[in-house]
Amino acid sequence: MNITNLLNKIYFTPRYKEIELYANRAEELQQRVLQRLLHKAAGTEWGKKYDYASIRTYEDFKKRLPIQTYEEIKPYVERLRAGEQNLLWPSEIRWFAKSSGTTNDKSKFLPVSRESLKDTHYRGGTDAVALYLQQNPQSRFFTGKGLILGGSHAPNLNTNHSLVGDLSAILMENLNPLVNYIRVPSKQTALMEHFEPKMEAIARETIHANVTNLSGVPSWMLVLIKHILEKTGKQSLEEVWPNLEVFFHGGVAFTPYREQYKEVIRSPRMHYVETYNASEGYFGTQSDPADPSLLLMIDYGIFYEFIPLEDVGKEQPRVYSLTEVELGKNYAMVISTSAGLWRYMIGDTVKFTSKNPYKFVITGRTKHFINAFGEELIVDNAEKGLARACAETGARITDYSAAPVFMDEHAKCRHQWLIEFAQMPDSLEKFARILDDTLKEVNSDYEAKRQNDLALQPLEVIVARQGLFHDWLDQKGKLGGQHKIPRLSNTREYIEEMLKLNQ
Numbered sequence: 475m476n477i478t479n480l481l482n483k484i485y486f487t488p489r490y491k492e493i494e495l496y497a498n499r500a501e502e503l504q505q506r507v508l509q510r511l512l513h514k515a516a517g518t519e520w521g522k523k524y525d526y527a528s529i530r531t532y533e534d535f536k537k538r539l540p541i542q543t544y545e546e547i548k549p550y551v552e553r554l555r556a557g558e559q560n561l562l563w564p565s566e567i568r569w570f571a572k573s574s575g576t577t578n579d580k581s582k583f584l585p586v587s588r589e590s591l592k593d594t595h596y597r598g599g600t601d602a603v604a605l606y607l608q609q610n611p612q613s614r615f616f617t618g619k620g621l622i623l624g625g626s627h628a629p630n631l632n633t634n635h636s637l638v639g640d641l642s643a644i645l646m647e648n649l650n651p652l653v654n655y656i657r658v659p660s661k662q663t664a665l666m667e668h669f670e671p672k673m674e675a676i677a678r679e680t681i682h683a684n685v686t687n688l689s690g691v692p693s694w695m696l697v698l699i700k701h702i703l704e705k706t707g708k709q710s711l712e713e714v715w716p717n718l719e720v721f722f723h724g725g726v727a728f729t730p731y732r733e734q735y736k737e738v739i740r741s742p743r744m745h746y747v748e749t750y751n752a753s754e755g756y757f758g759t760q761s762d763p764a765d766p767s768l769l770l771m772i773d774y775g776i777f778y779e780f781i782p783l784e785d786v787g788k789e790q791p792r793v794y795s796l797t798e799v800e801l802g803k804n805y806a807m808v809i810s811t812s813a814g815l816w817r818y819m820i821g822d823t824v825k826f827t828s829k830n831p832y833k834f835v836i837t838g839r840t841k842h843f844i845n846a847f848g849e850e851l852i853v854d855n856a857e858k859g860l861a862r863a864c865a866e867t868g869a870r871i872t873d874y875s876a877a878p879v880f881m882d883e884h885a886k887c888r889h890q891w892l893i894e895f896a897q898m899p900d901s902l903e904k905f906a907r908i909l910d911d912t913l914k915e916v917n918s919d920y921e922a923k924r925q926n927d928l929a930l931q932p933l934e935v936i937v938a939r940q941g942l943f944h945d946w947l948d949q950k951g952k953l954g955g956q957h958k959i960p961r962l963s964n965t966r967e968y969i970e971e972m973l974k975l976n977q
Contacts, residue, residue: 563813573752594813727836747759758834860874872943878890888933
């Protein structure tokens with residue numbers, strides 16, 4: 475029996491039986507989570523404000539607490555970052571996961587507790603491995619090491635006591651030291667701030683390692699893989715790591731990258747497992763390679779609620795518990811967690827494909843966005859960038875739409891902006907540069923992805939002919955009324971249609 479089979483039998487098999495309960499005891503499991511969270515937080519400032527001690531049922535909870543966005547919890551987060559405690563959650567909050575911003579902020583800072591690390595994020599990673607091994611009993615996963623590609627962290631508000639950074643860096647910093655024996659690169663390398671030297675250091679440290687598994691965001695992992703192949707002169711990654719068998723990926727959609735991964739990893743034995751581990755929590759794992767849906771992890775430190783997409787933004791939206799959702803319908807996800815997020819709308823939308831157990835697919839965001847490479851560009855960012863570019867170049871815009879251009883054979887990608895000008899800028903190049911620079915200023919994730927033009931290249935502006943957008947709407951039968959041009963799109967469906975009309 476190899477080490478993987480031994481660990482699977484001793485460590486993971488008991489967990490399989492617990493996950494089997496997801497199929498017919500979902501309501502019970504979720505109610506246990508809710509009661510545990512309420513009991514734990516009853517003595518916090520938030521818990522006292524809403525009298526958690528007297529909440530007995532989900533209906534009590536639902537009636538007592540309003541739906542929250544980052545704007546509502548931001549005052550509490552600022553106090554936590556300044557050193558106050560016992561506000562949203564009783565244990566000490568020292569870590570803040572930095573995420574893309576809102577309309578009013580460049581970045582969000584989401585609290586991370588010891589409990590959320592243990593009962594959500596790490597448990598999610600462990601379950602991802604467990605479910606993979608259950609599907610692949612011949613795996614030799616633990617005969618080698620895992621390459622984890624993550625971000626970096628820095629002191630919070632210039633204090634050493636508290637830290638802020640990418641979720642991946644927070645997870646890396648707090649890993650059980652024993653895990654470091656089965657992962658590469660070194661922690662020092664993994665937490666390097668600048669990606670270009672980090673990529674070189676990772677390649678140098680791992681080329682001669684026995685890597686069996688990869689974890690990370692598809693776009694950035696592809697950049698690393700191409701660098702390793704260039705450095706080694708190999709044609710495919712299994713020539714470097716012959717025992718490589720699985721890539722756990724998340725953060726951005728994998729579909730645009732699938733064919734490129736087939737080019738750099740040609741082994742038919744290679745597996746791909748999607749995970750959904752956001753700054754706010756670990757929500758799902760692909761449990762069946764033949765099914766792209768994710769299994770909703772319902773016994774972690776997360777209680778789930780769902781708002782029908784058509785109700786988002788309403789003063790009194792309908793809100794449903796997990797067992798009330800319908801298959802095939804888009805919902806905005808609302809969570810309460812062991813990090814002190816309460817009825818918090820994270821901005822992602824999902825659609826359920828199964829109820830026994832609950833499985834779902836991620837359908838997008840509650841607003842228009844581009845998140846092809848982890849940049850999470852929102853319409854408000856775009857409007858600010860365009861306003862400044864117009865002001866400084868004398869331009870006036872009639873309409874616009876933007877979409878990603880996915881990676882080419884050199885692992886390069888960019889955003890493409892199709893703009894109809896009522897008044898052309900004095901310099902199109904200057905206009906594009908100002909727009910790009912402003913987006914970096916207002917969106918920290920876009921700024922990070924654009925660093926050194928490593929993967930995300932300077933944006934491209936294409937001038938639309940006069941009347942293009944009118945003609946496109948006419949072609950779609952959507953002239954007038956409430957029909958609008960999609961400002962930002964995460965796919966190229968719309969912009970390709972527009973470009974054909976622009977010829």
